[in-house]
Amino acid sequence: MSASDAIYCMLTPLFVAAAVHGLRHDVLSRRSGWRSRVDRLLHTAMALVMAVMPWFDLGRGLPEGAQTAFFAAAALWYPLTAVSGRQESEPAAAATRLPYAVGMAAMGWMTRPGAAEPHEALGGAPVPAHHSAHPVGQMKGDETVTAVLALYLLTHALRLLTRDMPTLRAAGSSDISTDRELYGRFWEGTTALGTAVMLLLMVH
Template identity: 45%
Template sequence: MSDRMPALDAVHGMLTLLFAVVALHVSWHAVRSPGAGRRARVDLVLHCAMAAAMAAMPWSSGPPLAGRATTVFFTAAALWFLLTPHRAAVFADRLTPAVGMAAMAWMSRTPSGAVSVSASAQEAVTAAGLPAAHHTTAHGHTGDASTAAILVTAVLTVYLLGCALRSLTRPMPALRTATDPAHRAAATDPCGHVRDGAMALGTAVMLLLPH
């Protein structure tokens, strides 16, 4: 970790503090809601797990916070939020945490391993004396994969930034008297909306940082 730039360490430190506060708030909310239903309890556990993982991720250089197990876990968590709602209005609210979980799964993947395998394959091709055109093709595939990764990261980031803006502005005092039911409902749980907005904002920032 000594080779990191101090500015990047400072950003990681602020993100860790943010995610730790979110994890504590989710835990506190779970304690205050002992009679919550099964779906609500699973939601809280997944939110807490994601916040805790995100708090530790900047300081982890390998498993268990990066790798196939983490990717599978958060992919399953994203599917949980997508597949469990019963109404369209609920689905819209659960889409944000689903995308957040998907972003966590995306960040925990290990594309560097694929690059290493590709490099080894190219060395084997060279040793076998096959035409150099194969190398060009391999580099082309790597470039396509990199472009696709940038596109996915950009889409996730833009969506999460939009969600963060929506969640952070909904409970504003000036909007609580609005006729929009969403703004009226936000007045009943302003801390929850601020927490969700901060989580989405922090996740968007994490997507843009080197891992």
């Protein structure tokens, strides 16, 4: 088993668990509004795709272009639906939903035609990859986009995962999170972290 296989074996149950959590606590929850349910449904679909994409050629069932278009549309969903008629201003509302849009953009970047690196599944069967000679300038541009997306996701993940550590809280802070908020930040942070790792592994 290669090093990348070992990492994929750790990431796969993480994404499956994140999908199940989102489905149980948000998509099927009666307490969630329609926009929140759509948000979580998109996250669930994203987690499930990331759970299986290292082991199966998803392009056989759905063209890569269609996958990219789906995640690009999902990335636009978050800023376009930022304002829900509440007091929050449009820029502030869009900023709070930016991490979700970046996550979907990273998925679109991973599923774009020719993005995935050659990889062998656990059973030894090769997962097809598209090979083409890319100009040096295009390769550098692709690497820059990958690095920016991964850096943003890593920063977002670390901020969420360290936010509730007692030693990192501001002195005298009275911000007490509920269990639901703690679990939500944990799953959101770990999913963002897993997405960043997957992005760096799968995109050349």
